[in-house]
Each structure stands twice: as C-alpha cells, then as structure tokens.
Amino acid sequence: MASDDISQLADALSKTHVGDGELSYKGLGLKLDNEGSVEDLVREIEQYQGLRALRLEGNTVGVEAAQAIAKALESKDQLQRCYWSDMFTGRLRSEIPTALMSLGSAVMCAGARLTELDLSDNAFGPDGVKGIEQLLKSPSCHTLRELKLNNCGMGIGGGKILAEALTECYRHSSALSAPLKLRVFIAGRNRLENEGASALAKAFQLIGSLEEVHMPQNGINYAGVMALASAMRHNPELRVLNFNDNTFTKRGTLAMAQALRHLRNVQVINFGDCLVRSEGAIAIAAVLREGLPILKELNVSFGEITEAAALVVAQAVMDKPHMEKVDLNGNCLGEEGCEALKEAMENNDKGDLLGSLSDDEGEPDDEDDEEEEEEEDEDDDASDDCNEDEDDGEIVTGNGTPRKDNSPEKPQSSAEIVSFLSCPSAEKLLQLGETRTKLQQQVDASDPHKASEVLLNIASLYSEDQETKAAVFETIDAVLKKLLSGSDLQSYCFLSTLLVMMGLLKGEGKMKKVSLVPGQLLCLEHAVQQEYFPQHHASLLHIFVSKNSDALKPCSSAGERLSFTLEKMFNDQH
Incomplete structure (x- = not known):
C-alpha cells in the first residue's frame, strides 16, 4: 500500500466516531479493495469491545476487503445494527453477492442478534438478495426490527427471494417461541412490480408486526x-x-381504503402520485370519517383528483385533532377549485394544514376522459373473481368494496318482483302493493353499480299522480335506508357510483351514464331530507351538485329544486 494511501486512510480513521457501541466510517469515501487496504479498519473493529453498531456506508468495499472485515466480525457477538448502505460504488455487480455472503456469514458465526440491517442504495439486483438470503433466514435475524433495502434494484425475482427468506425466518423463530417482529420495512425503487409485491404481501400478512412500510x-x-x-x-x-x-387506480384505492378501516394507529398515509382519482379519494374520505383517529399526514397529491372530490377529502379531515398536513397538490382542481379548497380549509381554521397547490394540473378536459377510459378498459377485462381477497369473513370484490361471505342468501324473489326489475313500470310497482318494500332485498351496497341502477330505475317512475308518487317514495326510502345503513366506506362507494351514473362525477372504465329524468332528481331531493340520510352524505351530494350544475340542465326545474334543498341544508349546518 502506497505511503500516501496509508496517510489518507489514517487521516480518515482519525475522524471516525467511536463510542456508544458504534464504530462509524460513514461517508469517508474510502476505496477498500483488498486485505491490505483495511488493516487499520480491521484492527479497530477487533479492538473495539462491545461493538453494537458498524457503519460502513459511503465507502466502496471489494470482495477481499469484505472478507477481511468479515473475519474481524466473527467475534462480535454483541453486534446489533449494520449500516451498510451505499458501500459498493464502482464495483462489479458480480462482486457484491460474494462480499455480502462473507459479511453475513461472519454475523452468523459470531452468533450476533441483529435489530437493524440497512443495505439501501446498493444496486445488487436479485443476486444481491441471494447474498443476504442465508443471513435473513438465520437466528441472527430472528430479532430483526428494521430492514432497509431502498434502491437496490431487486426486481421481481429479488422480491420473491426476500419474501421467502422473511417467511422462513418467521416460521423458524416462531418455532422457538420468539417470532420475528419486524417493525420497519423499506424497499422503494426496486422494480418489484405486482409479482414481487404480492410475494412480499404474503410474508407481511404472516409477520403481522409492521409499523412502517x-x-x-x-x-x-x-x-x-x-x-x-x-x-x-x-x-x-x-x-x-x-x-x-x-x-x-380505483380498485387498488378501494382495497387500501378497506384495509385502513382495520387500522387505528396510522399516522402517515402517502398515496401521492398513485392515480387515486376522484372515486378513490371519496373512499379515503369515507375511511377518514369513520376511523384513523390519530392521523397526522395525508398525501394524495398528483392523483387526478377533481375539485369536488378534493373538497370531500377536505371535509373529512376537519375533525382530525392530530392532523398536521394534507397534500392535494398536482391534482385537477383548476384555478377556481384551488381557491375553493383553500377557502374551505380556512373557514374551518385548517388553512395551515393544506400544502402548496402550485403544481395543480387544471381541470381535466374531455380528451383526458376518453384516454383514461381506454386505459381502464384493459383492467376491466380481468374477471372480478381473480381480484377477490377472502379474509376474516369478508371478500374484497374486484371494485374494492367488501361483501360478507357468511351473509344469508337473498330470499327467493317473487315472480312479480323479478318481472318489475326486468322491466320497471309504474303499473307494476303499484301492483306489488306492500311487497314493493321487499325490493330493498334485491340491492346490496357491495355491488354499488347494480344498486345504483335499481335505484335510478325506480326513481324514473316518479309522477305527480299521488298514488304513484307515494309508491315511488316508499320504495326509494326502503332501498336507500338499506344502502346507507352500512359502513361509511360502503355508502360512499355507492354514492360515488350513483354520481358517476348521473354524470356528476368522472369515473373509471366503462360505466354507462343514464339519461337523467326529473323524477330521479326529485326522488333525491325527497331522500336527502329523511332521517335515514346522514348529513355528511347529503353534504357529499351538495358538493357534486353545486360543482356540476351543467349536467342537471336537461332537468332544469328538478335540478334547481335539488340544488336549493341541498344548499339550504348546507347553510343550516353552518
């Protein structure tokens, strides 16, 4: 080793922080190629009594150097934290697994029990995961609490290997009555895609102790x-x-919203740049209303969310006492929408929570709608059965909403009800008599599209004839009372689907919009004033009706009545 190299290493080591059980060579920029280049470093490791943490990040370590360091670690049974990120810069990808295997073998040989392993920013790919596979499966990782593999290029293959290793670690540790309790998992920028993510999901479900993902x-x-x-x-x-x-997109967001209903300790949600879109945003708002009591941060930026849906989200965070930040930047609010959102937050003394809206994309145009529908058509080709997740007595359907798999089957429909549903008419509705309220048995909030279709078909039969009007209102009340009696998530999903079919909300995929008739709007105007219709559901409708009045122009008089009633209810609330 040249004298100037020795001098450089000696100078670097003199800056090393040594204390509190930690030996750090962080960010020294050392080029450690062979055994000779790490003599002083190895000596320090060997002489350090009670070594609990070793920082090697920000240097570049070759195979021979790694083997020499590994030999020094073989006696360090108190080692708990390995900060080994960004330590293979300029190395051949083929070198990295060998170096990692050497270091991992040393940790296992020492009988150390790790609590933290950070290998982020090492572009080692699937082979690199193989380099730590045995370590992750070993008793040395039964105590692991934090695993950080950010920006490692693991790919699908690496994700599967990692998932298998974590699963085996959990099973072996559980057999010893001390199951793995991994708390922090970091693996951004790894090209895991669906297969890698799904493999890891199985491991996460088994482990059950995660606090940060x-x-x-x-x-x-x-x-x-x-x-x-x-x-x-x-x-x-x-x-x-x-x-x-x-x-x-819609399916993923609704599934995440359903998951969030089961979680009480979530403080930070970052779904930014995830194409949450408006229907997804409404689903998240529903979960905010019924849960997530200590949420501090919500990021749904760059999600193609429109103004009305953003306002629904804003309303949902108003009662969160711990809320610190709401990020809705980069969506499709438009200039007026941004002002309306700011005003809504400020009017409730929450203006300081709202992040910048400087990157707003502006209101979407019709061409954007057509492109998105084509994009979603590919998703819709997949069978819903392929996307069901049976779990704890619930099934999350392809549209992301849950239905109970243990719920009683619907009673056999009478021939009259079947006939009415296949071809609704006022005459058939009246002929049903008292049995018309049984129509509510034919709707299910977990199938919001069918439920909306049935509701709109019944409402379209409205007329000023007193007997017909009473029959329609009675049936609408029975159907809506059932549809709005479940969780906020289910009822919000139903209402958002209803809004899409009415042309008041831009939806995903092929959902046929109805040609609105006055009776449908008048039935809604009746319904929102009933006790079974919660105020916050009426508020949701008010936002969309007030922001999309053009869609109601074909039924101007009925549309005005609905708008007036909702506006009055909104003003009375405030």
Missing part, C-alpha cells in the same frame, strides 16, 4: 396493491404507509 416507485398496479392492502390489515400497529408513485 415504505415501498414507493416499484411499478405496482392495482393487482399488487390489492395484495398489499390485504396484508396491511393484518398489521394492526401500522403507523406509516408509503406507497408513493405506484398505480392504484
């Missing part, structure tokens, strides 16, 4: 998101969920 930028779409959502609900201590920059 960070998996941004992994190319995961709704199928992988749904698998992860199912796993998250089995980790009741979750505090932080970061899936930024993946692709949720």
Whole structure:
C-alpha cells in the first residue's frame, strides 16, 4: 500500500466516531479493495469491545476487503445494527453477492442478534438478495426490527427471494417461541412490480408486526396493491404507509381504503402520485370519517383528483385533532377549485394544514376522459373473481368494496318482483302493493353499480299522480335506508357510483351514464331530507351538485329544486 494511501486512510480513521457501541466510517469515501487496504479498519473493529453498531456506508468495499472485515466480525457477538448502505460504488455487480455472503456469514458465526440491517442504495439486483438470503433466514435475524433495502434494484425475482427468506425466518423463530417482529420495512425503487409485491404481501400478512412500510416507485398496479392492502390489515400497529408513485387506480384505492378501516394507529398515509382519482379519494374520505383517529399526514397529491372530490377529502379531515398536513397538490382542481379548497380549509381554521397547490394540473378536459377510459378498459377485462381477497369473513370484490361471505342468501324473489326489475313500470310497482318494500332485498351496497341502477330505475317512475308518487317514495326510502345503513366506506362507494351514473362525477372504465329524468332528481331531493340520510352524505351530494350544475340542465326545474334543498341544508349546518 502506497505511503500516501496509508496517510489518507489514517487521516480518515482519525475522524471516525467511536463510542456508544458504534464504530462509524460513514461517508469517508474510502476505496477498500483488498486485505491490505483495511488493516487499520480491521484492527479497530477487533479492538473495539462491545461493538453494537458498524457503519460502513459511503465507502466502496471489494470482495477481499469484505472478507477481511468479515473475519474481524466473527467475534462480535454483541453486534446489533449494520449500516451498510451505499458501500459498493464502482464495483462489479458480480462482486457484491460474494462480499455480502462473507459479511453475513461472519454475523452468523459470531452468533450476533441483529435489530437493524440497512443495505439501501446498493444496486445488487436479485443476486444481491441471494447474498443476504442465508443471513435473513438465520437466528441472527430472528430479532430483526428494521430492514432497509431502498434502491437496490431487486426486481421481481429479488422480491420473491426476500419474501421467502422473511417467511422462513418467521416460521423458524416462531418455532422457538420468539417470532420475528419486524417493525420497519423499506424497499422503494426496486422494480418489484405486482409479482414481487404480492410475494412480499404474503410474508407481511404472516409477520403481522409492521409499523412502517415504505415501498414507493416499484411499478405496482392495482393487482399488487390489492395484495398489499390485504396484508396491511393484518398489521394492526401500522403507523406509516408509503406507497408513493405506484398505480392504484380505483380498485387498488378501494382495497387500501378497506384495509385502513382495520387500522387505528396510522399516522402517515402517502398515496401521492398513485392515480387515486376522484372515486378513490371519496373512499379515503369515507375511511377518514369513520376511523384513523390519530392521523397526522395525508398525501394524495398528483392523483387526478377533481375539485369536488378534493373538497370531500377536505371535509373529512376537519375533525382530525392530530392532523398536521394534507397534500392535494398536482391534482385537477383548476384555478377556481384551488381557491375553493383553500377557502374551505380556512373557514374551518385548517388553512395551515393544506400544502402548496402550485403544481395543480387544471381541470381535466374531455380528451383526458376518453384516454383514461381506454386505459381502464384493459383492467376491466380481468374477471372480478381473480381480484377477490377472502379474509376474516369478508371478500374484497374486484371494485374494492367488501361483501360478507357468511351473509344469508337473498330470499327467493317473487315472480312479480323479478318481472318489475326486468322491466320497471309504474303499473307494476303499484301492483306489488306492500311487497314493493321487499325490493330493498334485491340491492346490496357491495355491488354499488347494480344498486345504483335499481335505484335510478325506480326513481324514473316518479309522477305527480299521488298514488304513484307515494309508491315511488316508499320504495326509494326502503332501498336507500338499506344502502346507507352500512359502513361509511360502503355508502360512499355507492354514492360515488350513483354520481358517476348521473354524470356528476368522472369515473373509471366503462360505466354507462343514464339519461337523467326529473323524477330521479326529485326522488333525491325527497331522500336527502329523511332521517335515514346522514348529513355528511347529503353534504357529499351538495358538493357534486353545486360543482356540476351543467349536467342537471336537461332537468332544469328538478335540478334547481335539488340544488336549493341541498344548499339550504348546507347553510343550516353552518
């Protein structure tokens, strides 16, 4: 080793922080190629009594150097934390697994019990995961609490290997009556995609102790998101969920919303740049209303959320006492929408919670709608059965909403009800007599599309004839009372689907909009004034009706009546 190299290393080591059980070579920029280049470093490790943490990040370590360091670690049985991120810069990818195997073998040989392992920013790919596979399966990782593998290029293959290793670690540790209790998992920018994410989801569901999950930028779409959502609900201590920059769309967002209903300790939700869109935003708002009591941060930025849906989210965070930040930047609010959102937050003394709206995309145009529908058509081709997740007596359907698999079957429909549903008419409705209220048995909030269709068909029969009007109102009341009696998530999903069919909300995929008739609006005007119709549901309708009045122009008089009634209810509330 040249004298100037020795001098450089000696100078670097003199700056090393040594104390509190930690030996740090962080950020020294050392080029450690062989055994000779690490002599002083090895000596310090060997002489350090009670070594509990070793920082090697920010240097570049070759195979021979790693083997020499590993030999020094073989006697360090108190080692708990390995900060080994960004330590293979400029190395051949083929070198990294060998170096990692050497270091991992040393930890196992020493009988150390790790609590934290950080290998982030090492572009080692699937082979690199193989390099730590045996370590992760070993008793040395039975005590692991934090695993950080950010920006490692693991890919689908690496994700599967990692999932298998964590699963085996959990099973072996459980057999010893001390199950793995992993708390923090970080694996952003790894190209895990659906297969890798789904494999890891199975491991997460088994482990059940996660408190933080960070998996941004992994190319995961709704199928992988749904698998992860199912796993998250089995980790009741979750505090932080970061899936930024993946692709949720409606199905993934509804599945995540369903998972969030089971979690009471979540403080940070980062679904930014995930194409949450308006229907997804409404579902998240529903969960905010009925749960998440200690939420501090919500990020649904860059999600193609429109003004009305953003206002629904804003309303839902008003009663969160611990809320610190709401990020709705980069959505499709438009200039007036941004002002309306700011005003709504400020009027409730929550203006300081709202993040910047400087990157708003402006109101979407019709061309954007057509492109999105084509994009979603590909998703709709998949069978809903392929996307069901049976769990704890619930099934999350392809549209993300739950239905009970143990609920009693619907009673056999009478021939008259079947006839009415197949071809509704006022005459058939009147002929049903008292049995018309049984129509509510034919609707289910877990199938919001069918429920909306039935409701609109009944409402379209409205007329000023007193007998017909009374029959229609009676039936509408029975149907809506059932549909709005479940969880806020189910009722919000139903209402958002209803709004899409009425043309008041931009939806995803192929959902046929109805040609509105006055009776449908007049039935809604009647319904929102009934006791079974919660105020916050009426408030949701008020937002969309007031922001999309053009869609109601074909039924101007009935539309005005509905708008007036909702506006009056809104003003009375405030």
